[in-house]
Amino acid sequence: MSIYDFNVLTIHGERQPLADYRGQVLLIVNTATKCGFAPQLDELQKLYETYKDQGFTVLGFPCNQFQNQEPGSNNEVEEACRINFGVTFPLFAKILVNGPDADPLFVYLKKATGGLMGSAIKWNFTKFLVNREGKPVKRFAPMTAPLKFEDRIVQLLK
Template sequence: MKNVFDFSVKTPRGNEMSLEKYKGNVLLIVNTATKCGLTPQFTGLEELHQKYKEEGLVVLGFPSNQFMNQEPLSNDEMEEVCKVNHGVTFPLFSKIKVNGSDADPLYKHLKKEKKGILSSEIKWNFTKFLVNQEGEVVERFSPQTVPEKLEDDIVKLLNEKK
């Protein structure tokens, strides 16, 4: 596996989907949770998605229940809460593990490509990975980095291909 587009993930309904579908787009990959103190970031993520989707940005949300059980909902319930409470229209995927030996292969790759400050492990919900149009992980942002702070980095990547 050389880049993000080589991976397949599961939709909330459990269907396999290749990330190759997003080849040529800038991706913002985020591990999410609906019961977290950082959950209001869904709104900022959706705003970025809406503002830049025509230029090639796609936000991808991967719910995880690994941090104090803050994503206890089923995939269907989680999707509904995100749509109703936060207006989310960007793609959400099946609940995954982001840490440990049974972490999703995509997240193993993301963490290998961009380690955190002290280790490669995901520290909390809403860790964000920015991926360029070739599927290379170019940046990792902490959970506390609000989506609005990523805008300059996103615009820079979107403009690289114009």
């Protein structure tokens, strides 16, 4: 199994197979524009702009599961990401990342990578690095700034 086995909804409600990203290095992130970690969107965008031509993509999945930090509609989320943070990387429909209604992609990512305190996602901006074969290779905690692991992205792009 790999992430290519999953289909997700874009922020505009269209079904998209993750197989469309086959052969790329991906950073999959549960985001929230009203979270204290929201400035990481700037770093995620910087990484995307720097490496997109080398086969790197950030996939943002808004989540309102942690203290109502993403309460708006998908359209409002997209607007906030674009206007406040200049986001141009792909955004997807709001999801849940924990519990019985968790998005299947995030169930898979959690199982594949675990975490310091078990597999549950503890907060917004948990980041999953996925290699070109669609396999999750590393999970980064919400407080880990994206630029701190830029070297790992570069390694996977080689």
